[in-house]
Amino acid sequence: MAGIYFHIPFCKRICAYCDFRRTADLRRMEPLLGALHRELEARAGYLGGHAVRTLYFGGGTPSLYAPEALQGLVDHARRLFGFGRPEELTVECNPDDLTADYVARLRDTEIDRLSIGVQSFDDACLRLMNRRHSAAEAISAVRRAQRAGFVNLTIDLIFGIRGFGGEILRRTLDTALELDVPHISAYHLTIEPDTVLGRRTARGEFGPVDDGTSEREFAAVHEALTAAGYEHYEVSNYARKGYRARHNAAYWSGEPYLGIGPGAHSFDGAERRWCSSAAGEYIAAPAYGFERLTPRDRCNEYVMTGLRTAEGISLAEAAERFGAATAARLVRDAGPWLAAGTLVREADRLRIPAARMLVSDAVIEALFDA
Incomplete structure (x- = not known):
C-alpha cells in the first residue's frame, strides 16, 4: 500500500512560527500547477506497483487552489497509478478559504477529509501567530463544512505558547470539543530560528515556555480530549473511533509514499528522496536530494x-x-x-x-x- 502527497507551497500570509517550504508570491500558482502535473508524469514509476490508497494535499495552503484544480491532480495520478476511489483524500484548508461556494465545490470532488488550520480559538493568540482568520471565522468554517456534509474533519491546534496557556488554552479546548470534529491534532509550539518568532526570540522579545509549563499544557490537552472520548493514538494526534488519519499513519508504519512538489519528501522502502527546489526553481527544473538508508x-x-x-x-x-x-x-x-x-x-x-x-x-x- 502507498500514498501520494502534494506539497502546495503558497500562502497569502506567512505564519510567525512556520519554517516549511512556502512562498507568498501567488503569481506562480498557475505555472506551479503545471509543474506538479509534469512531476507526476516524470515519477510515475516511483512506487513500483504499490497500490495507492491515500492522497494528501498539504502546504502551505492547498485551499488557495480551486477544488477543480485539486481534483485534476487526483485524476492525473489515477491515470498514472491505476487506483480506484482513495480510502482517504485530505486537503489542508485555511478557515477563511472555506466560503460557502468553496465548500460546495469541494463536495463535488472526491475530497472526503478536510484538515482545518485553526491553531487557536483566541484572537490575540491568532494575531501573535500572524494567522489570517479570527476565532469566530474558524468556528464558522468548521460549521459550514459540517452543514455541507463533511464528516471526516480534523482541526489543528497549537499549545505551549508563552502567555496563552491556562484558562486561554482551556477555552480553546472547550471550543474544539463543542465543534465535535472526529479528529484533532495538537502540536507543541517549536520556535525555529528562521521564523518571525525565532527572530523575536533572538532579540529577547519572545521565548519558549519552560519544561514545567510544557508538561502541564500537554497534560491539559491529553486529559481534556481523552475524557471527551478521543484516543490519543500518536504524540500529537487524537481521534474518535474509526477516524485515525490513514495517510499519516502510513508514514509512521514505514509504507512507501510519493511526494510531489517543492520540498516534498518520498520514500520507496529503501531510499528517501526530497525535492530541494524553491517554487521558481521547481517550475523550471526540479532538483532532488536523496539518502539510501542503512x-x-x-x-x-x-x-x-x-x-x-x-x-x-x-x-x-x-x-x-x-x-x-x-x-x-x-x-x-x-x-x-x-x-x-x-x-x-x-x-x-x-x-x-x-x-x-x-x-x-x-x-x-x-x-x-x-
Missing part, C-alpha cells in the same frame, strides 16, 4: 516512528527485520525507562503511555542504535 537507519526509523504511536514497537518484528541481537539490545536499553514507567512492555510490545508521550524524544534517542 540497516541501522531503518532500525532507528522503526523505533522513532513506532514509539510515537499508541501501539509502540514489536520486539518480534524487530528481531525478524533487524536480527535477534537488535531486539535483545532494545530490551536492555529499555530497562531504565521501564523501571520509571515511561515505557511499558505488554507481551512483545514496547510502548510509551499516551500521557507520557511528551518525553518520547528522550526515550527514542535512548533506544537508537548509535
Whole structure:
C-alpha cells in the first residue's frame, strides 16, 4: 500500500512560527500547477506497483487552489497509478478559504477529509501567530463544512505558547470539543530560528515556555480530549473511533509514499528522496536530494516512528527485520525507562503511555542504535 502527497507551497500570509517550504508570491500558482502535473508524469514509476490508497494535499495552503484544480491532480495520478476511489483524500484548508461556494465545490470532488488550520480559538493568540482568520471565522468554517456534509474533519491546534496557556488554552479546548470534529491534532509550539518568532526570540522579545509549563499544557490537552472520548493514538494526534488519519499513519508504519512538489519528501522502502527546489526553481527544473538508508537507519526509523504511536514497537518484528541481537539490545536499553514507567512492555510490545508521550524524544534517542 502507498500514498501520494502534494506539497502546495503558497500562502497569502506567512505564519510567525512556520519554517516549511512556502512562498507568498501567488503569481506562480498557475505555472506551479503545471509543474506538479509534469512531476507526476516524470515519477510515475516511483512506487513500483504499490497500490495507492491515500492522497494528501498539504502546504502551505492547498485551499488557495480551486477544488477543480485539486481534483485534476487526483485524476492525473489515477491515470498514472491505476487506483480506484482513495480510502482517504485530505486537503489542508485555511478557515477563511472555506466560503460557502468553496465548500460546495469541494463536495463535488472526491475530497472526503478536510484538515482545518485553526491553531487557536483566541484572537490575540491568532494575531501573535500572524494567522489570517479570527476565532469566530474558524468556528464558522468548521460549521459550514459540517452543514455541507463533511464528516471526516480534523482541526489543528497549537499549545505551549508563552502567555496563552491556562484558562486561554482551556477555552480553546472547550471550543474544539463543542465543534465535535472526529479528529484533532495538537502540536507543541517549536520556535525555529528562521521564523518571525525565532527572530523575536533572538532579540529577547519572545521565548519558549519552560519544561514545567510544557508538561502541564500537554497534560491539559491529553486529559481534556481523552475524557471527551478521543484516543490519543500518536504524540500529537487524537481521534474518535474509526477516524485515525490513514495517510499519516502510513508514514509512521514505514509504507512507501510519493511526494510531489517543492520540498516534498518520498520514500520507496529503501531510499528517501526530497525535492530541494524553491517554487521558481521547481517550475523550471526540479532538483532532488536523496539518502539510501542503512540497516541501522531503518532500525532507528522503526523505533522513532513506532514509539510515537499508541501501539509502540514489536520486539518480534524487530528481531525478524533487524536480527535477534537488535531486539535483545532494545530490551536492555529499555530497562531504565521501564523501571520509571515511561515505557511499558505488554507481551512483545514496547510502548510509551499516551500521557507520557511528551518525553518520547528522550526515550527514542535512548533506544537508537548509535
